[in-house]
Amino acid sequence: MVDFGMLLHAYGRATDTPGHLAALTGGDAEAKRAAQQHLWGAIIHQGTPWLATPPAALAVAALVGDPRLAGPSDAPLRANLLDFLGAVAAAGRSTDRDIEDLTPEQEAELRRAIEEDDDEAVYADEDLGNAVYGRAVAGCREIIPVIAAAARAALADDDAAVRASGAATIGACGIGTDGLAALAAAAGPDERAAIVLTMAELGEDVRPFLTDPHPGVRACAALAPALADDEAAIAEILAALEDPAAIETWFGTRPPQFPMHVRFPLIAAAVDRVADRARLLPAALALAPIVSVNTVRYDWGVLLQALPHEQRRVYLHALADHEELWDPANGSAGLMFEQAGLPYDRAASQSA
Template sequence: MTDYGMLLHAYGRALDTPAHLTALTGTDPDALHAAQQHLWGAIIHQGTPWTATPPAALAVAALLGDVPDPAVRANLLNFLTAVAHAAQPGLDLTGFVEPPDADARIAAALEADDDETIYGELGDTVYARAIAGCRSVVPALLATARAALADADATVRAAAAATIAACAAALPPGTASPAEALTARAADAAAADADERAALVLAMGDLGLSPRAFLSDPHPGVRACAALAPALADDEAATEEILTALANPAAIDTWFTVKPPQFPQRVRFPLIAAAVARVPDPSRLLEAALALAPIASIHTARSDWGVLLKALPPEQRAAYLRALAANEDLWDPGNGSAGLVFREAGLAYERTAYL
């Protein structure tokens, strides 16, 4: 039995966590909503794990099959994906040594609500324990996700594919890859809807597989997701597929009914990043840049149109700058991100200079 009173989430002792976990399999819509908010806001707060995160994730994994609403099941799998990412497999903890009396000091500090000790003197210990705990539960999360690949709902299966890929990245060295499970599901992808196929293809790419066969998929979103696979980074057909998609950025927003969970923001952002990274001749980006300019938002300067502005060679910028100037929504002297993009490109953030 987990003593959540001796564990922390983002807002202090996790005394409220058991009730929220119980609510996940209940029928009270308000309690169910609050429980999901608790997971995303307290148990894994903006990607940061706490000592309550590992046992809560195990509890979610164990009860997933008892959650009646498929939308909630998918959201819970996305939560498990976030926990797997929080395991931070690239972070070396081998050199970290806990104080010998860490257990007693943490318990005393929790009982005394001594935040200075918990988050100050023992902050590194608490954080290291949270990460190590996330790593320890990854195999159990993976087992749940693999089982969810057989869920009756396509959105749940798509979320499961993303969870599998995230868990695979956090597995201990030498552990067998779960690629086989995704490959088997992808073999049935022709019968799946495009949203699920896209999530499967992205997960395959994250596992280091080459989903090249999906470059000929009938759905443009699936083709683009296949093209994003790191294993196809040097494949000209994949690069061309990305550029073709970016030539009509407005259409990208219509590709999916439910976006693959691997895309927390706009789908075009990773496509633009991949195009900039892969295209050896940046002048090939101009068509995508000109297509994006009329629909761009000032709030996405660092993710799309600004990325292209900095990538284009100087001789290609004049036409793009005129197109950006025609979009009056991109010009606000008070917007620091937009102004910074122009400064980084060595340009003045003055609309009248480009009209």
């Protein structure tokens, strides 16, 4: 029996975690929502694991296949739990170095801090805080095989979104699974895209999917690390970005591997892979009407920094046509322009 009261999550002692875990199989819809928020906010916080993360994840892995959650109405919950497990697995794989456990002295200090509800003392001591974080990461790493088993079982779920989340979690675990190509061939576009992304992450051959009839699946195949230098894959990415409005229509349910706009990883890949940066200009100009000031760190700011001088001048003129992109209070936009050696000034961009 896990004593969650002697473990920490993002907000202190994890005394509330057992109640949230129990609520996941209960009949109170609001309690289920709160439990999922607890998993994503306290148990894994913006990708950071805590001491309570591994045992909570083990409990969640058991729940994914629980008969009480097997019905169609709980399919979104099953998918969300699998996505959570994928985040835990990713935390466990955040480093491949050996992690030293706490010394006896650190163990005693940790116990004292928890018993006295003084978790701030843990993080005030840099060495102790790092050791506690290391234990959390190591714990996540140790349970990856359990997470992978739950994800593999989910590939047989009746719901396509659950199967897609299962596939994405397998990729996060980094453990190969037989039959993914066959599953992808039989799946609809949303699920197929998620499976192709997982296959790519695991190093499997996704080149055949570059000719898939669905543009979203083709783009997902093109993102494969193994195809980083493949001209056909690069051309697919650029072609997709030159019609950004269409990207928004590709998927009914976005692949779990894309927590934000699908265009973001496509832009990152294009900037990373295209040797002649001038080739980015058509995509950049096509994107200008749909970006927002709040996405500057992921799309238009990234392209601005990547473009050569002459193409950058053309792009600045296009950006200056959109008044909503010019907010002096937006620090992210100002920083992106500063890093590009440019003033974040609409008038200056119009006359560049």
